[in-house]
Amino acid sequence: MSCFTLNPHPVAVTGQGGLSARVAATPRGKRKVLFVTSEMSDFVQTGGLGEVSAALPRALRSTCDVRVLIPGYRQVLERQHAIEPVAHLPGRGEIPPCDLGRMTTPDGLVVYVLMAPRLYNRDGTPYLDIRGNDWVDNDIRFARLGLAAADMATGFGDPGWQPDNLHLNDWPTSLASGYLAWRGSSVPSILTIHNLAYQGSFDAARLGPLGIPQDAYCIDGVEFYGKLSFLKAGLQYSSHLTTVSSTYAAEITTPELGCGLDGLLLKRSREGRLTGIVNGIEDTWTPHHGGGxxxxxxxxxxxxxxxxxxxxFGLQLAHGPLFAIISRLVHQKGVDLAIEAADTIVAHGGQLVVTGEGDPRLEQGMRDLALRHRGAVGVRIGFDRNEARAMFAGSDFLLMPSRFEPCGLSQMYAQKFGSLPIAHRTGGLADTISDGQTGFLFGAPTAGGLNTAIKRGFEAFVSSSRLALMRRAAMSMSFGWDHSASRYADTYRMAEAA
Incomplete structure (x- = not known):
């Protein structure tokens, strides 16, 4: 990609009459939406955002002309897609200028790629180096992404396409709404909060290097407890906010789950500018897919x-229930509660299989658990998509004792595969599991609460008729993207009218 060169001056969009043959025309009447994300499962994924970023834009294509903007990570550049140069984007402060490329996935989704090798072409994840530490220049890396989105929204991007709306996702994209506001643009932006706990906080001295006006460093701007917060900027300046379940939308307006931003979020909610829209899952998440x-x-x-x-997993063949944990092994996911509850599972004749990675202490806790219960508990530190799919298919119950869960996807996968989720009544878990019918919910996130729900699971397991009834109910649940996509399309229109 070292030969990727363009006109060094940004080109503004002046109309549609001069489109080159390479630019696909937008169907008349379709809203043009730029979906801005820091990860996408087509190329690179660290969590549920990557799956949403791959699925939602595709689901929206029937009603909107949706295109994706993503950094040019090494994983993106290594894919066998031709990347065509379309623009050169200016810098701001210490944010370097960069080139903008355009490619099309095999199924026709247009993806714009930020060609900034110094910022993105590295080993590691989008956020962490190979040692698991935050990239020291994450502020510059994701300010570059936000600035590029604002540039494209105001006509400095693909000369044949200018979005009507920006759809931003989590803190790495949140500064885009600020850059729009600071240049006086009226292009509406929608920010989806996938997890409020990740906020993109940096030293206030970074205002100048990031090209943020000094007067934006205030309570009604980007300031958050003496820091510069990317997410706070998005919450403050975006036209509309969404989050990934109705229950989570309510929870984040409370001090308990508002992560210090509950006051601002409550204000947005009362203004009618905060909406909960539950995520969907792909149609392939069903045993009927492909036949049956x-x-x-x-x-x-x-x-x-x-x-x-x-x-x-090296377990003994048994007739008791098989429980599964398919999760990041972190405190938020209640993994410590599951470790405590494992003794109850084994004592009642059940078995447990675990896959995931995360906090080294919780990883070790899982290893110790497998050693203590050889033949009854199996653990793999890491993640393999095919293995996880087999675990959803083979398990009777899925443990999800998350302390909070904005949406969650695993509980939906599990239900479609007839594995009944046992989960804390929070966020998207409360919105997608019918207690006693497609799974089991418990109140306080404690080991005692989880144990009580597990015992309810055992009671259902020994009643073959009830188990079969619950499995059928779970597998008949509808979690497709069509309804969610329709609600997002409505949100785009609402944000423009505001």
Whole structure:
């Protein structure tokens, strides 16, 4: 990519008449939306945001002309897509100028790529180096992303396409709404909060290097407890806020789960500018996908997968229930509560399989658990998508004792595969699990609360008729993206009218 060169001056969009043949025309009447994200499962993913960023833009294509903007990470550049140069974007403060490339995925989704090798072409994840530490220049890296989005919204991008709306996602993209406001633009921006706990906080001395006006460093701007907060900027300047479940939208307006931003979020909610829209999952998350039809036997299918999972994890063949944890191993996910509850599972004749990675102490706690219960508990530190899919298929119950969970996807995957989630009644878990019908919910996030719900699961397991009824109810749940996409399309129109 070292030969990627363009006109060094930004080109403003002046109309549609001079489009080159390479630019696909937007169908008449379709709103143009730039979906700005720091990860996308087509290329690189660290969590649920990557899956949403791949699925939601595609689901929106029936009603909107949606295109994605993503940094040019090494994982993006290594994919076998041709990247065509479309613009040169100016810098601001210490944010370097960069080139903008355009590619099209095999299914026709247009993806814009920020070509800034010095910022993005590195080993590691989008946020962390290979030692697991934050990149020291994360402020510059994601300010570059936000600035590029604002540039494209105001006509300095692809000369054949200018968005009507920006759809921003979490703190790495949040400064875009600020850059729009500081240049007096009226282009509406929607910020989706996938996890309020990650806020993008930096030293206030970084205002100048990031090209942020000094007068924006105030309570009604980017200042947050003496720091510069990217997320606070997004909450303050975006036209509308969404989050990924209705329950979480209410929870974040409270001191308990508002992460210090509850006052501002409550204000946005009272203004009608905060909406909860639950995520969806792909249609492939069903055992019927690819065949089966009316002859599908859920019990036999799950038994076959359960034997496979037991063998893979070195467990003894057994007739008791198989529990699974498929999660980042971090405090938020209540992994410590699950470690405590494992003794109850084993004592009642159950088994547990675990996959994930995260906090080294919790990883070690899981290893110790497997040693203490050889043949009954199996643990793999790491993550393999195919193995996780087999665990959803083979398990009877999925443990999700998250202390908070904005939306969650695993509980939806599990239900479609007939694994009944046992979860804390919070966020998207409360919105997508029907207690006693498609899973089991418990109140306070404590080991005692989780143990009580696990015992409810055992009671259902020993009643074959009830278990079959709950499995059928879970597997018949509808979690497709169409409804969510329709609500986002409505939100874009509402934000423009505001």
């Amino acid at each position: 039809g009316d002859t599908f036997d859920a019990a036999r299918w799950k038994s076959r997968h359960a034997d496979y999972v037991r063998g893979t």
